[in-house]
Amino acid sequence: MGDIRVKVTREPLLLTELFGLKPDSAHGAVNSFVGTVRNLNLGRNVTKMEYDCFIPLCEKIFVDIACEAQRKWCADANILIFHRHGELNVGDASVVIIATTGHRDESYRITRYIIEEIKIRAPIWKKEYYQDGETDWVRGHALCQHRKVDHHEHDGSHSCGRQVHPHETR
Amino acid sequence: MNETEIKLFGAFRKYMPSGSIRVNLPDGVTAGQVKEMVKRVLQQQVPDFSDTNLVYESALATESEILAEDSVIDNQSDLALLPPVCGG
Numbered sequence: 001m002g003d004i005r006v007k008v009t010r011e012p013l014l015l016t017e018l019f020g021l022k023p024d025s026a027h028g029a030v031n032s033f034v035g036t037v038r039n040l041n042l043g044r045n046v047t048k049m050e051y052d053c054f055i056p057l058c059e060k061i062f063v064d065i066a067c068e069a070q071r072k073w074c075a076d077a078n079i080l081i082f083h084r085h086g087e088l089n090v091g092d093a094s095v096v097i098i099a100t101t102g103h104r105d106e107s108y109r110i111t112r113y114i115i116e117e118i119k120i121r122a123p124i125w126k127k128e129y130y131q132d133g134e135t136d137w138v139r140g141h142a143l144c145q146h147r148k149v150d151h152h153e154h155d156g157s158h159s160c161g162r163q164v165h166p167h168e169t170r
Numbered sequence: 171m172n173e174t175e176i177k178l179f180g181a182f183r184k185y186m187p188s189g190s191i192r193v194n195l196p197d198g199v200t201a202g203q204v205k206e207m208v209k210r211v212l213q214q215q216v217p218d219f220s221d222t223n224l225v226y227e228s229a230l231a232t233e234s235e236i237l238a239e240d241s242v243i244d245n246q247s248d249l250a251l252l253p254p255v256c257g258g
Contacts, residue, residue, distance in 0.1 A: 052183065115258055119256065120255065127180075
């Protein structure tokens with residue numbers, strides 16, 4: 001079964017370290033998605049971004065999403081999901097998702113699935129700072145109870161039957 | 171009746187910068203009723219709070235799960251009210 005690593009952190013996401021993730025010898029694909037802070041949103045110039053996060057639930061939901069992706073496409077995929085919180089500047093990496101799999105198709109599908117699910121399920125919020133000095137919280141997607149995390153999975157063993165490694169840097 | 175702290179995130183922080191609110195929860199209260207109580211406290215304590223839709227669009231949660239509106243709150247000490255999300 002593949003390895004899952006998740007983390008919500010105030011520390012910069014150093015891509016050179018993240019790409020040190022080693023695929024299994026049976027893996028022929030390493031796919032990554034990196035989300036960065038954009039300087040424009042809905043016609044307004046953005047100068048920086050502040051991320052707010054309910055970290056304990058967020059890390060559990062990251063693991064849940066990663067397990068789902070393994071079940072859908074590749075049980076032995078290694079998956080890494082790191083997300084920033086706190087203040088970020090334009091161009092900073094806000095989220096990094098990496099999947100190593102046997103073949104390229106499932107690695108593309110897994111990273112795409114994970115970022116789309118994060119956007120509608122992870123308890124994360126963005127406050128934009130604009131060039132004119134104003135700020136605003138971005139209005140997003142309402143959470144649904146049917147997306148709940150299995151609360152019996154608090155011992156480190158999740159429904160996909162593997163140990164996960166949430167990092168403690170906050 | 172238990173006084174309970176409820177964490178607030180995202181857009182709620184512009185009304186309650188401390189990031190939490192305290193409410194007295196009666197026994198057997200549901201998540202939906204807690205949201206109504208939070209709305210009333212915000213209306214009482216924050217003069218410019220009028221965004222009641224923000225409360226209705228939010229979900230009550232613990233550190234391990236999102237709660238249904240009819241979930242009964244039972245000795246929860248880790249409640250949070252989560253507005254619509256936008257990670258990534």
